[in-house]
Amino acid sequence: xxxxxxxxxxxxxxxxxxxxxxxxxxxxxxxxxxxxxxxxxxxxxxxxxxxxxxxxxxxxxxxxxxxxxxxxxxxxxxxxxxxxxxxxxxxxxxxxxxxxxxxxxxxxxxxxxxxxxxxxxxxxxxxxxxxxxxxxxxxxxxxxxxxxxxxxxxxxxxxxxxxxxxxxxxxxxxxxxxxxxxxxxxxxxxxxxxxxxxxxxxxxxxxxxxxxxxxxxxxxxxxxxxxxxxxxxxxxxxxxxxxxxxxxxxxxxxxxxxxxxxxxxxxxxxxxxxxxxxxxxxxxxxxxxxxxxxxxxxxxxxxxxxxxxx
Amino acid sequence: xxxxxxxxxxxxxxxxxxxxxxxxxxxxxxxxxxxxxxxxxxxxxxxxxxxxxxxxxxxxxxxxxxxxxxxxxxxxxxxxxxxxxxxxxxxxxxxxxxxxxxxxxxxxxxxxxxxxxxxxxxxxxxxxxxxxxxxxxxxxxxxxxxxxxxxxxxxxxxxxxxxxxxxxxxxxxxxxxxxxxxxxxxxxxxxxxx
Numbered sequence: 001x002x003x004x005x006x007x008x009x010x011x012x013x014x015x016x017x018x019x020x021x022x023x024x025x026x027x028x029x030x031x032x033x034x035x036x037x038x039x040x041x042x043x044x045x046x047x048x049x050x051x052x053x054x055x056x057x058x059x060x061x062x063x064x065x066x067x068x069x070x071x072x073x074x075x076x077x078x079x080x081x082x083x084x085x086x087x088x089x090x091x092x093x094x095x096x097x098x099x100x101x102x103x104x105x106x107x108x109x110x111x112x113x114x115x116x117x118x119x120x121x122x123x124x125x126x127x128x129x130x131x132x133x134x135x136x137x138x139x140x141x142x143x144x145x146x147x148x149x150x151x152x153x154x155x156x157x158x159x160x161x162x163x164x165x166x167x168x169x170x171x172x173x174x175x176x177x178x179x180x181x182x183x184x185x186x187x188x189x190x191x192x193x194x195x196x197x198x199x200x201x202x203x204x205x206x207x208x209x210x211x212x213x214x215x216x217x218x219x220x221x222x223x224x225x226x227x228x229x230x231x232x233x234x235x236x237x238x239x240x241x242x243x244x245x246x247x248x249x250x251x252x253x254x255x256x257x258x259x260x261x262x263x264x265x266x267x268x269x270x271x272x273x274x275x276x277x278x279x280x281x282x283x284x285x286x287x288x289x290x291x292x293x294x295x296x297x298x299x300x301x302x303x304x305x306x307x308x309x310x
Numbered sequence: 311x312x313x314x315x316x317x318x319x320x321x322x323x324x325x326x327x328x329x330x331x332x333x334x335x336x337x338x339x340x341x342x343x344x345x346x347x348x349x350x351x352x353x354x355x356x357x358x359x360x361x362x363x364x365x366x367x368x369x370x371x372x373x374x375x376x377x378x379x380x381x382x383x384x385x386x387x388x389x390x391x392x393x394x395x396x397x398x399x400x401x402x403x404x405x406x407x408x409x410x411x412x413x414x415x416x417x418x419x420x421x422x423x424x425x426x427x428x429x430x431x432x433x434x435x436x437x438x439x440x441x442x443x444x445x446x447x448x449x450x451x452x453x454x455x456x457x458x459x460x461x462x463x464x465x466x467x468x469x470x471x472x473x474x475x476x477x478x479x480x481x482x483x484x485x486x487x488x489x490x491x492x493x494x495x496x497x498x499x500x501x502x503x504x
Contacts, residue, residue, distance in 0.1 A: 175319070222319045224319065225318065269437075271443065296442055297449045298449075302453045306452060309459055
């Protein structure tokens, strides 16, 4: 009941200037839909808001779309919430299924998030690099990563403005405790826009191809409290390991095995402390800047704290 | 979440690590992670230690089974690596003690004939590192230990309650070892500032 009441109060607030209505009126309408007709709260809310919009003669576009909260992308941290976002289409990806009309990456000042637009929703197409106000999208979560789904009720409004997409920049410090498989000297598919990592000389999409060498590390930085999965691209890997791609190729050729490169990288870096800066992308930190922490640490602050509890 | 989160590598001095003997799982699942309960009230499925490798010995019968003693300011970690940890075993075989090493690994407990439980470390990786890395680890481990002791005194968290039940209320040993460990750090930065 308190939930109904809260929603009723919010809707009441929204229309109290235009319409002569009480919170009880609103609550009653919501209650009928939710309790009697078993309509989900968000849908009920939408329906009630629509009713009052019509009654007040207000165009839906003129009001904060059904009372959803306008959220920053980086603040999306729970699934199944109906929200409004204003964001730029940063990237469009190839849909993997016919049920998906468009899929890609949205960005705003706070960061980026994946979006999915279903074919059956029958929505207008969005273009890369354009900013949209998206009303009534639903948040989703998969393996700790959040996304938004556009649906039949979503409104898409193209805005004639640009915005600076934030990159969720973070700084992490800790020990490099693992370098995972798939790291070191790898080969990528040379097909245009593919870049998939080859397994035994085969690309999952294009079959057997003449691969192109690349360096990367999937590492784990751990500070004893948190675990960070860090991706190092070619430049990052060279910076971390002091092994250039040419040297890596020579090592692999001498040993007739690319695995020696990752082994050497492990030996040079595991167990050392690093400061890593870079944007986050889903659960990964993409290492832009890498610095080994070699300066002596001052134990004084911890010592004072230790003495104070003893 | 369907993909299990990677377990954090706890920081603990050898003294506390070797006092621990109680292990548990959070679920009945056969593959559920096993945790070692630290006396200051934290669960550890993985630890990261840096110390001095002082001795190595092949204690295996038929196949190689290497034991390394890794010493920190408070005691000794016993590290065992055999055929299923070939890289780590290789490092123990090839490294000439004394040397500073960093070890990421899993706690293992072993009950002896007289009923006492020994704790050892099964390494996922061992690498040779330098003195500044070792000093950084000592300061970091002191800090993490102090934070745990603070939570212990505040009675915060289910593992604190569990630790009090399994090991008792007295953590003064660990308070002392933290101070001892920090006192032993060569404070070059401080010396220069003076």
